[in-house]
Amino acid sequence: MEALVIGSGIAGMACAVRLARQGIHTTLVSPAPSEHSESVMAAGGINATLQGNDDGDSVESHVLDTLKGGCFIGGEKAVKGLCEHGEEIIRYLESIGTVFSVDSENKPVRRAFGGQSHKRTYYCGSSTGKQIVSALVMEARRFEAVGMITRRLRLNFYSALIKDGVCCGALLFNDSSSRLEAFYSDFTVIATGGQNALFGKTTGSTLCDGYAAGKLFMQGAELKNLEFIQYHPTTLETPQKKMLISEAVRGEGGRLFYLENGERVYFMEEKYGEKGNLMTRDLISREIYACGKEAFLDISFLDGKTIDERLSEVRDICMKYRGIDIKKEPIPVSPSVHFFMGGLAVHLNHETNIENLFAVGECASIYHGANRLGGNSLLSAMYSGFVAGTEIAGRTSHRKYPDLTAYMEGERKNLKKSFDSKSTFPVFYIRDMLAETMKDDLGIVRDEKSLEAGLSDIGYYLSIAEKIRYDRSVPPYFNYSLKAILTIAGATVYSARERRESRGAHYRSDHTDTKEEYAYSSIVSYGNGDYTVRLDKEQIYES
């Protein structure tokens, strides 16, 4: 049996390691090494309910917080599975050498994170994601050394090989040879991260662009809850990107304020009381948006040693990129796109609606509903990788691979033909326009008019994308990925238009109420250039 995992962040590696451990040869492909994945950027921590957490904390409470944060459209069964495995995942991560921050008795310590009733976010100094990646890279290396995992770099997803609704591998674009390679496998796992490129630059990695999910959508995979996009309330503006100011700052007591006539107005505390600064991200983002003034986050009152120990990454970012000393002055902050709750629709075992095609990590949509709690995505990246790995290992494959030569040749020809051009119309230009459209029309606050405008713009970009030839000075991946990125962008705006209510991260100024009739996940499918959205009332993905 042969498995193919596409994407080597935390979710992809967790899946590959689980597969290899169970004796399944796994090929792990990505354009760049795991050290370059977005996972290394996660700073704040990973949630879990362990023996010894605060009195009153329990798996049930973690489940409830997660469902509540997700406005009760995250699947209950799925979330239960996620939270029940928190302890196992932390223990596993310790056992592969993840350097958790510990107390004097060598027990991992926790911090408070927004939207949670108890302190349950375990962390590794201020580089939790990087520490987990380093540990997983070593664990994967153990299986690479015995030939159970084969890592391949400079490979990008191109399309899935699908015959009669069953996936049997993928076409991959090799950056080194500039050619398409067919890779047959019994099971294929997509672990390509979030859809950052839709918004140009986000807090995350430039390698995450939503192409794989978009292309699979065009090939028949269903997408879910695309309209729910998390804006992180506290990011720092720099010339090259908006940089995340970790929620850990608020966890350690950081206070949000704006200035009115030279006086500080602690708007979150004034409106929501003592725990105001720890409210969920969507709410704080909206409050910052609503105040219409520059917001600041102050942590300067904390003692320098604690800042050095627990918030060194934030301290360094502010100093390096803006010359701000957080021990002395507040940090100017504004909201920015940060996390995608939506993605490939998957069942509890992480299989998509296409047989033998799985999705894990941020590119899959299942646990976070209408909004994700900080610290839950590292947990879900690990957990989803394990679930898919275990599921695949429990299956048998009796199939002979179908003959897809004609499809592959067709795609090779299409790609070649599109290179055969002197056109230099830059794909970056359209990507930039798309990002502007998405930011304008699918911002923190949306309405029918802005969404209609967004759809019409994207329709126009799609019509150009059909006609242009590739600018040869741009890496081919950027070029061939354009259409699917535009298509998933269209599906996202369409899903947002169809949800005529406000819920979690989706806020509509023309439908401000949360409505019972919409208390379900949205599922979008694609056919002949059209999108169809339905609500998953039968909860088919909760099975």
Added chain:
Amino acid sequence: MKVSVLRRKEPDKEPYWESFSYDGPEENTVAGLLDYINYNDDIINDKGEKTTRIGWECSCMQGMCGACAMIVNDRPVLACEAFLKDFEGQEITLKPLSRFPVIHDLIVDRSGIHESLKENNVYIGEYRPPEDKDFEQDYTSAKCLKCGLCIEVCPRYTDGRKFYGAPFANDCYLVASRNREKSGEISEAYDEHFKSECAYDLACMKICPMGIKLTASMKKLNTLKRETGENS
């Protein structure tokens, strides 16, 4: 500002210099500058000729992933945290790292770093840490980006066949500090591929963007090796 880039179309093609004039924000980093040049509709060099976009790698754009390592004015840096204002004069030169095969323009193939670790079984296996875990040292060592800046400045590094440089030593330390029973075996690989050649120049430590204290790891490795030697 004049920006000269040492470019190369493909691995086996000859390198050549091409210059650009940059009129973007002064507070930018080199990564910001590259984005600025590349995001124009047409890329025009300083002779007014149309040219191709400059190839370079990035991911995090904030010094956390190591993708953008390159040489700026003869200084190996992470482009996304190298500020233009910190380079003197009205011209900067950008070159790919010189110790790795060039793939395209400023993109190099650093897979050798990973290969050497794999070939020498530098993985933990079973987790059996020594009693006195050194959190600080473990934590910073695990932050290694495998960016290759340290290799670029190492006076002993040649072709990467025998001596593998600091990232190799880092991971050896991490294995020994997590599985005391493997410290003997790992020390042998470390001796052969690092210690025996290392001239203690320590340029690697000075350049490391993660501030990894290699000397502390080396000391620890020696102690762990002695201890396992005594116990076996």
